[in-house]
Amino acid sequence: MEQTVIFAVTLVVLVAIVTGLMGFAVPLYAQLRFDHICREYHLMAEAQNGLTDSDALELTTALESIGVESVAIEVPEADLSKRGTIQSLHVEGVYFYVMPVGLFIREKKAFPLFYEGPFLSRSVVN
Numbered sequence: 001m002e003q004t005v006i007f008a009v010t011l012v013v014l015v016a017i018v019t020g021l022m023g024f025a026v027p028l029y030a031q032l033r034f035d036h037i038c039r040e041y042h043l044m045a046e047a048q049n050g051l052t053d054s055d056a057l058e059l060t061t062a063l064e065s066i067g068v069e070s071v072a073i074e075v076p077e078a079d080l081s082k083r084g085t086i087q088s089l090h091v092e093g094v095y096f097y098v099m100p101v102g103l104f105i106r107e108k109k110a111f112p113l114f115y116e117g118p119f120l121s122r123s124v125v126n
Contacts, residue, residue, distance in 0.1 A: 016103075023100045027111040030067065030095040037062050038115035042089050046119035050076040050087065059091070068093035068113060083121055091115040 041059045045051045051059070055078075060071045074090040095111045 020100060023098075026097045026099075027095060030097070030111065031113060033066050034063065034068060034091075034093065034095070034113045035115060037066070038089070038091050038117065041091075042115075042117040042119065045075055045078075045087070045089050045117075046122075048078040049121045050078040051089070052078045063091070063093055068095050070094045085121040087119055087121055089115070089117045089119065 037059070041051065041055065044055060048055075051073075056073050056075065059073060063071050071091070071093045074088070076087050091114070093113045095113055096108055097111060098106045099109045101107045
């Protein structure tokens, strides 16, 4: 009987610890997804010397689909910069998630996300 009680208490404590740690892992996972999507468009911007308006809209839509709000993108338009110019893709957003602050208390928190990716213009523009 003692072993059963000790096992049950240990199991409850272990589940509480794992649940708490999962709450801390959510914003880190959101940052990884955010960086992955931004990296794809960073490579596209590097290949095109910037992003078109439709590409920037696709980036915004992709970020909003994973729960990022207030997306702000700063990138030069495609094919407008001279060869050898260093350009930058700058993306900001806010990810809201629910964080456990007590046993039965959850609080909505904001996690700011940033991506900064410089690239070199390689195309020749007349």
